[in-house]
Amino acid sequence: MAERRFVTIDGNEATSSIAHLCNEVMAIYPITPSSGMGELTDAWAAAGKKNIFGTIPHIVEMQSEAGAAGAVHGSLQAGALTCTFTASQGLLLMIPNMFKIAGELTSTVFHVSARTVATHALSIFGDHSDIMACRSTGWAFLAADSVQEAQDMSLLAYAATLESRVPFLHYFDGFRTSHEVNKIEELTADDVKAMIDMQLVEAHRDRALNPDRPKLRGTAQNPDVFFQAREACNPFYDRVPAVVEGVMDKFAAITGRQYHLFDYVGAADAEQVIVSMCSGSGVAEEAVDYLTARGAKVGLVKVRLYRPFSSQAFVDALPKTVKTLAVLDRTKEPGALGEPLYLDVVAALAENWPDALPRVIGGRYGLSSKEFTPAMVKAVFDEAAKETPRKHFSVGIKDDVTNLSLPYDPSFSTEADDVVRAVFYGLGSDGTVGANKNSVKIVGENTPLYAQGYFVYDSKKAGSVTVSHLRFSPRPIKGSYLVSKANFVACHQSVFVEKLDMLSIAEQGATFLLNSPFGPDEVWDSLPIETQQQIVDKQLKLYVVDAYRVARDAQMGVRINTVMQTCFFKLANVLPEDEAIARIKDTITKTYGKRGETILKRNFAAVDGALSALHKVEVPSEVTSKYHLTAGFQGEAEPFVLNVLGEIMAGNGDRLPVSAMPVDGTFPTGTTQYEKRSVALDIPIWDAEICIQCGLCSLGCPHAAIRMKAYPPEALEGAPDGFVAVDWKGKEYPGWKMTVQVAPEDCTGCGLCVDVCPAKSREAAKHRAINMQPKLDHLEKERANYKFFLSIPDVDRATVKADTVKGSQLLLPLFEYSGACAGCGETPYLKLITQFFGDRMLACNATGCSSIYGGNLPSTPYCKNATGQGPSWSNSLFEDNAEFGFGYRLAIDQQIEYTGGLLKKLAGALGDDLVSALLANKQETEEEIARQRQAVAELRDKLAGIDDPAAKALLASADFLIRRSVWIIGGDGWAYDIGYGGLDHVFACGRDVNILVLDTEVYSNTGGQASKATPRGAVAKFAAGGKPSGKKDLGMMAMSYGNVFVGQISLGANPLHAIRTIRAAEAYRGTSLIIAYAHCIGHGINMTTGMSLQKEAVACGYWPLYHFDPNAQPRPFSLDSKPPKGAFKDFAMQQARFAMLARAKPEDSERLLRLGQDDINRRWNLYEQLAATTRGAGNGEEKQEKEVQA
């Protein structure tokens, strides 16, 4: 037997390693936080890793979780051992098949990284609302508390499902366990083989459908027998607890780790006992250990097998001295007598407790990964020990509305003195998290110490702050909670010093390592009062390193990860310095070895340069600073924005009480303006003398951080010194001035504006009308300039030539400063649409990147114009977005009809002129819309004076008289895959909705999994060997209906075409589909030149531009780009997604690129034929019919 080794991995890897060994087929679909499991198995399969049956599992990505469940069901029926991985809404989509699979007593395991189900808001984080929604499916539930258990329970689930025939949900906490890195003892393939009974595997296969032994499943049954048949499975469920106990005992004999259905820990004579499952149990156990060591009579029951719930085993696990049971549920079931685990415990005791029942109280904790700490555990015990404790409570929040929350003492800590507890504040781009993951591995796999790492990210994709929590301990680390008292704090970015209170977490005498451009003699003066105070009060040891200089010298750019990692090991004394350096270099070799000698050498140079750049700082005895920390929102805003959203922004969201939160998930728009994140190092500076006023910089800016205004000269009154204005070049505003202005603190420094700027200096061609320059040289001036710029009134929309690039950029963007990636290819489209239609826009957004940067707290980028109008936005689900937006339209149309009826009814009192003006206005131009707004205002005035119920009703619905623009927005994962069924139906219905597909050709938000939009030959997750099939032609599918307006656009390649196609689509009184090329990080490109790459995409025919207008006669299809020029391969090889395959599998790459070229040629030929095709005679009638409907 192979010897077991200790590995340091996360819960997802621990789980998928077993799943890979135990299965022949896996049908998968990405969803956070479970995607990692499918990604690993897919990568392993691509690398030829085999299961215990000696074959490489077949991994297939489906179009949705519903599809994955269906494929699993089918594969099981055909005899393969099959599994899947999922969470949250994904698990909910599997429920119908789960009922079927259980009803057919089919052995399988679904691995779930339990995640919050979206209610008032989506959350990617962990709780048990998803698994609890599956209780009635008939599956067995096996819970894992930790990374070690994620692996162990995974294997136990396979052994048990084969023996019992009942399918198993194997679950653990999303993020807290799925993403926690911890040192575990790895099971070997021999262990797995020893646990999996091949006779049971054969039995499973024997039950498969087989034409040689035909049988039939999935019958329809009637009232006469369905009930009895449903009861026929009872013995199988009755056996499950014994089966699980049996496999647990067998597992213990093999590995030495003994589990039970319910494991009790704590005092043998405990009087207060907590019942919990998953990672909360680890936290509770740490608290129980601490408290019992100090004489407390407390204990904990860890629930392993939650379904079928063995009430006898539960009762047997409890000490008979128990007086109060506190049952903790990580879910909320509004309206229930209690949460599910609580109710099960009450029922179990009622059925089996031998004497007078102990008291049972139930509480909620940890929803959406809310921190759950030993301090909260103690609060629960304290409550349970009371004479009359609350029957129902919550813990971890302050509920000042229904007063259910337990108070707790945050200073209560069970952290042991001999544990290294380190917290690191970094930026996503600086490599901090990656280095810390490596540090955990270095310690975990090279020393006897146990190691734990957990990583917290903020909600931004550009300039995001990361916080790493690391523990190194001589004992296994059970407590899955953030480090509460750190003996080492590192700040990897000096800008954080001014904004984040990093030292409140530092304990007395801790070490504080700061990356700063200031040397040991100057750095003290750079710290704010609060930081200095804590350093003095807590007698912190302060060290400084100029990591950026070391990284620069080593040609590492902004990747300071290895520098800071080296300094950590130097200061933390986890390993002898020499050994630590050697291990760091080993890890660098393992991590970056494949990337080549250059990368290795540069990393090594950074390590070697780090130590000599590290300096201890002599700390003065007194605070000398003159400035304070500045956190939260800046500027003047309504109290809710400042006091609630601002607190979230400042990192104080955990402190907000229940009363601070909206009851139904409704939030104000336009709050990104208060953030002023200032993440750019360089910002664009305008050279007015060269500028040709084309507007491309403003059009291409993903963050609306560079804008253009035209205005009369008198608007310049009060302009700050240095505000630049030049004469407007254009006939429409004679004598006017114009300015192109950067928003210096909102710019992310991506450089796209420079990439698209066509104006070059005649003296030096590298100098353009927009040039990136160091922000600090311009910040103060440009901040004042931007403030003044915003105060200049916007131009009258009715006078703007909106169907030009230049004109479009005079319109106020109503989407600004989002948290999208620097250089994002999606957001310029959204911004443009809000410029055209934002003041009357209803947006629905499929879950994905655009919903995250569009609606992730604390700040929202959709905003309002000067009169308070702007996009109203919502997200329903990933899969239903088309239907959701279609619902908007139905409601609007109904309300229009209703309002029109009221208008006609009140025509006498209102005046026929006004009524007919309101009803006749087609609202196709800005002028007509302005006139309609005016007429509605007049209507309101008149209605106010009419005492009639109909007038009141009309007053309430008068807004519907302004034409509303419905936008259904989403990515390719939604449109091509999970939402396609609904999208197709919306095409078929022909209602007036506008569908924008931001096509990044991968599931960008979940980290680049392949979709049906992914091109042939591209490497993506779930297509690690290169996608073998071509991209689906969504536009053609929509065009096949004949009445859908379809446009394929690329803002980088042909902005004018994009503008006109978007406007034509919106003007079309039917269904419109726009497919927009959006470059993305997932392409592996230099994002600064994303727009230029779009040009190449169109030029080589990879992304032909076209529009299909059903009303255009005689040829509805217009091919709008030039015939392909240049090879697809030349375009492809500039992108890592294609280049990766060329390096990994050159022959496959060559073949797929050749086929990709064929795809291009074939599609172009087809489009050329379409462009030459005239529409049949039937269209006229159809058009008339549509006009009648409209």
Next chain:
Amino acid sequence: MSVDLRTKYLGLELKNPLVVAACPLTQSIDNLKRLEEHGAAAAVLPSLFEEQITHEEVEFSRAQDFGTESFAESLTYFPEPAEYRATPDIYLDTIRDAKKAVSMPIIGSLNGVSRGGWTEYARRIEEAGADALELNIYLIAADMNLSGAQIEEKYLELVAAVKQSLSIPLAVKVGPYFSSPGHMATRIAEAGADGLVLFNRFLQPDIDLDELRISPKLKLSNPYELLLPLRWVAILHGRVGASLALTSGIHSETGLIKALLAGADAGMVASVLYQEGLEKVAAILAGLAEWMREKEYLSVEQLKGSMSQENCPDPAAFERGNYMKALTTFAGEPI
């Protein structure tokens, strides 16, 4: 009358003096087979570029890191490649495959300017089975702080370092832009080069008038380019302790014959193969044999260097005298 086309280049016994120069054609094993069938005596594989490797490594690494570990839902954007063959790995595989596929000598090629990892790559090329290595030193002396002497030292250091790591023969391909090319050639040979390849054709930048940007232009050679290396082969023949190969401008048997007459041990072709196909190799060789028969040369060895500066009847013609003669006799051609 049969003629003996055999020659010795870099100590390698070649069946004839026609070698295929480093160019993309030789990266295909199929092409190598066809070239051998048509009679090519050896082939130099396309160069492994120092900057290309560095650039690829850095860019690839950047693409893999960019945007990672920033956002909880997308901690990475690409699967970790199970197998990843960097450019040098692919190159070494090509050498191995080529050695299996053909019997003619295969010469590896490195193109770079720094010592960097060259000694390591040179060693790996040898291990992969290359019969010799051609070091293509492509250095644009754009650093105003470096003197000519310093530049020359860099060349020599590089040659010495690579030579030290090799046991197979080393050829050095250089450009003509030295103050004293002959002296430099001697020193390169002294530093360890077993052969000199004259001359490198530098890729020259061009300006795109529409986009106002620099765009490199690669143009195939023409037969007139033969004359520059021809002069220097003739001057160096017999005076430098290294084999000589002439490259640039050999488009037919006449070019090859001239190269040999001037003193080259081998002539290299590339551009003409793009223009006229791989079968041109056979035509050139047939033309060479035919000419030798006509002129009653028995062997290439006999022919080699018979018109070098040392051996030609008019040695001054390779120096200033030729220039004078050209000027005084030029009558002009109708335009």
